[in-house]
Amino acid sequence: MVAFAVSYWLRSWAKIKERSTSKRLIASCMLRMPCEVKPRFLLLYGSQKGQAQAIAEGIFEEADKHGLVAELSCLNENEKYNLEKESAPVVFIVSTTGDGEPPDNALKFVKSIKKKTLPPDQYQHLTYALLALGDTNYANFCNCGKTIERRLLELGAKQFYATGYADDGVGLELVVDPWLEGLWAAIKQASNKMASDKNDQLKVNVTQTPTLQDVQFNQLSLSDHQPNPENTSNISTGKHAAMVTQTAITKSKPASSETRTDITSAPSLTNSLPPLSELALNVPALPPPFLDVALQEVDAQDKTCGPPNKDALYEVPISKAVKVTSGDAVKTALFLELDVSQYPVNYHPGDAFDVFCPNRAGEVEEMLRRLDLWDKRNHHASISLLKDTKKKGAQVPSHIPDNVSLLYLLTWCLEIRNVPKKAFVRALVEYTDDSTQKRRLQELCSRQGAADYNMFVRDQSLSVLELLSAFPSCRPPLSLLIEHLPKLQPRPYSAASSCLRHQGKVHFVFNVVEFPACSWRPDGRRGLCTGWLFDLISPALQSSGGQLLPKVHVSLRPNCSFRAPSDPSAPLVMVGPGTGVAPFIGFLQQREKQRQENPGVAFGETWLYFGCRHKDKDFLFREELEGFVSSGTLNHLKVCFSRDNEEVEEEVTESSTRPKYVQHKLLFDSKAITSILLQRGGYIYVCGDAKNMAKDVNDTLMEMIKTELQVDQLEAMKTLAMLREEKRYLQDIWG
Numbered sequence: 001m002v003a004f005a006v007s008y009w010l011r012s013w014a015k016i017k018e019r020s021t022s023k024r025l026i027a028s029c030m031l032r033m034p035c036e037v038k039p040r041f042l043l044l045y046g047s048q049k050g051q052a053q054a055i056a057e058g059i060f061e062e063a064d065k066h067g068l069v070a071e072l073s074c075l076n077e078n079e080k081y082n083l084e085k086e087s088a089p090v091v092f093i094v095s096t097t098g099d100g101e102p103p104d105n106a107l108k109f110v111k112s113i114k115k116k117t118l119p120p121d122q123y124q125h126l127t128y129a130l131l132a133l134g135d136t137n138y139a140n141f142c143n144c145g146k147t148i149e150r151r152l153l154e155l156g157a158k159q160f161y162a163t164g165y166a167d168d169g170v171g172l173e174l175v176v177d178p179w180l181e182g183l184w185a186a187i188k189q190a191s192n193k194m195a196s197d198k199n200d201q202l203k204v205n206v207t208q209t210p211t212l213q214d215v216q217f218n219q220l221s222l223s224d225h226q227p228n229p230e231n232t233s234n235i236s237t238g239k240h241a242a243m244v245t246q247t248a249i250t251k252s253k254p255a256s257s258e259t260r261t262d263i264t265s266a267p268s269l270t271n272s273l274p275p276l277s278e279l280a281l282n283v284p285a286l287p288p289p290f291l292d293v294a295l296q297e298v299d300a301q302d303k304t305c306g307p308p309n310k311d312a313l314y315e316v317p318i319s320k321a322v323k324v325t326s327g328d329a330v331k332t333a334l335f336l337e338l339d340v341s342q343y344p345v346n347y348h349p350g351d352a353f354d355v356f357c358p359n360r361a362g363e364v365e366e367m368l369r370r371l372d373l374w375d376k377r378n379h380h381a382s383i384s385l386l387k388d389t390k391k392k393g394a395q396v397p398s399h400i401p402d403n404v405s406l407l408y409l410l411t412w413c414l415e416i417r418n419v420p421k422k423a424f425v426r427a428l429v430e431y432t433d434d435s436t437q438k439r440r441l442q443e444l445c446s447r448q449g450a451a452d453y454n455m456f457v458r459d460q461s462l463s464v465l466e467l468l469s470a471f472p473s474c475r476p477p478l479s480l481l482i483e484h485l486p487k488l489q490p491r492p493y494s495a496a497s498s499c500l501r502h503q504g505k506v507h508f509v510f511n512v513v514e515f516p517a518c519s520w521r522p523d524g525r526r527g528l529c530t531g532w533l534f535d536l537i538s539p540a541l542q543s544s545g546g547q548l549l550p551k552v553h554v555s556l557r558p559n560c561s562f563r564a565p566s567d568p569s570a571p572l573v574m575v576g577p578g579t580g581v582a583p584f585i586g587f588l589q590q591r592e593k594q595r596q597e598n599p600g601v602a603f604g605e606t607w608l609y610f611g612c613r614h615k616d617k618d619f620l621f622r623e624e625l626e627g628f629v630s631s632g633t634l635n636h637l638k639v640c641f642s643r644d645n646e647e648v649e650e651e652v653t654e655s656s657t658r659p660k661y662v663q664h665k666l667l668f669d670s671k672a673i674t675s676i677l678l679q680r681g682g683y684i685y686v687c688g689d690a691k692n693m694a695k696d697v698n699d700t701l702m703e704m705i706k707t708e709l710q711v712d713q714l715e716a717m718k719t720l721a722m723l724r725e726e727k728r729y730l731q732d733i734w735g
């Protein structure tokens, strides 16, 4: 959702050119380049949400300063590059999306290199480095990068630099940062080697430059590159001589006592303790500003409301809203029915709908007041590029419409709840007066302060506004926010209905997300969209009926892979605890209708695994599910309750362990499920929480395969991979 701001990693590298060790290295490389022709390399990216693209663009921007020429292309723009004839090093930056799929703009490329007809020496001439972005909360971590790499190696290409596998689940920068640092030396090394191989004369000087062995390790992990807090000087030495250190900041004495470090107290967002508070810091380079915002008074008040692209969306009334959890349930789940009958919406079970919601009015007002712009809230903002910006390829973000009021801009266009990335924190330093606050912001964006950033900013989902309230002397201009805040994204919700059963209607079920209170958010807060929907329908929930429900803007988000099997006779296993049951309600409604209309057709057996906390508080769609069982549409309904103490399941008699979660229930049925998947050509679908459930189910499936087939871990992994490849093991997960 959020384009990862990486420019700080990249711009800082320019500094290394001035540093003595690397200067020698670059000089030695350049000496080998006749007529000072800069070595070139090809830079290819595949990016879904802009993170991989941002990293690739950052590398592109910095190449020149490192004495290199980068040729940048998106993987799908195959008219711009030719791997078959490429004679320079190739650098791939690729993300993974959905259920381990390639990003849309890499699909064509991945398909082309997967062709079985390619000869094994197709890329024998290629030498490559690859940075894969992924998220370990999802199955198939970095799958796209791994697929590309596997095929490159199978087709004869050689790796010139260790592949980086960056995990958005813990922070991409933990791997991206050191990977980028080592990249320049590795490219030069590879270029030299290719040039010397070609001319068959110059050999790489292994004593002066990092050797291929130095950079060819299989996986770059955090432990490989732990920054040494003692080594805060500007020059790296040894094998990573060309690694870049960022601007070094030494501890300055606080000029005011406003937020003076208190070494007797615990560290917090605003308070650091030794050793961090006494360390010299490596902070990222300042991202160059690139936007100019002019405010214009207008005669008439801006009446624009609703999302910017509303003409392309469906504006539909909520026709029904029900709270489906009991009052004392831990989570509040809401059921919504939207009336889409006035539009030709043809959705399939498995599809989702994007819901477009605004930022909360109170937060928008607070933000405008914080920026001293509340009095100008109705002024129109005209946004253009700064004339003398140093940012290469700078553009006015496409999600900023022309001629809208400030109020509209902050309400509908920018994700003002966004957790500030380190580059943003770095930029905020420049607008902070108080030296203690300045220092703390520097710490939070520095290498040495990475753990504090994770603990107090990232893990707390701290919004920009919350950060600003903790640093009162920080007064950023509006332009800075527009430069750093991403587009306000719609939130998708899986259809919990089939339009065969509910014509002109679509159903959703969702949990109202609750963020716990912390020092800078004493009252906690609700998720943006779920909190907004909750507020919208609350009056109707509380009244005894007759209350007119509001309209919302939505758009269809088809999911072509998470569809019920096309062969109705194939056995089907569905795993959907909590709101993850949503698409399966759609599947089962569709199946019921198909059974009624096709009495002669043999339908395969269906299994549904559902779990929640308490049988009587949050068993979603209980009556409907039991109805499917009665009608024979659902053959096996397996439910478990993680917080009910009484033993409610029949399986308890078979084992001393009470099944708490869906994976425990699956394990009970190990024989039947593995037979469905491995002998009977069946399907398994998993939907819901990405953080724990999907992984636990995956691990359990692996165990089941190991036990039932009597194979080792590797074989079990291969079997699961095969099921995924055949699209018989599908996931639709979020969190």
Ligand code: FAD
Pocket: 352, 417, 461, 491, 492, 493, 494, 495, 508, 509, 510, 511, 513, 514, 526, 527, 528, 529, 530, 531, 579, 582, 733, 734, 735
């Ligand atoms: P935000 O203000 O955006 O905050 C979200 C943040 O809250 C996340 O970054 C995460 O850190 C945290 N969080 C805590 N609990 C949750 C949680 N349960 N879900 C998401 N984030 C959480 N949600 C449903 O409830 N029902 C659905 O049917 C459903 N279908 C989805 C289908 C798809 C294809 C996808 C990608 C997501 C789906 N989601 C569903 C998740 C949904 O889109 C939102 O992410 C979720 O409702 C939170 O939105 P929010 O604006 O209220 O929270």
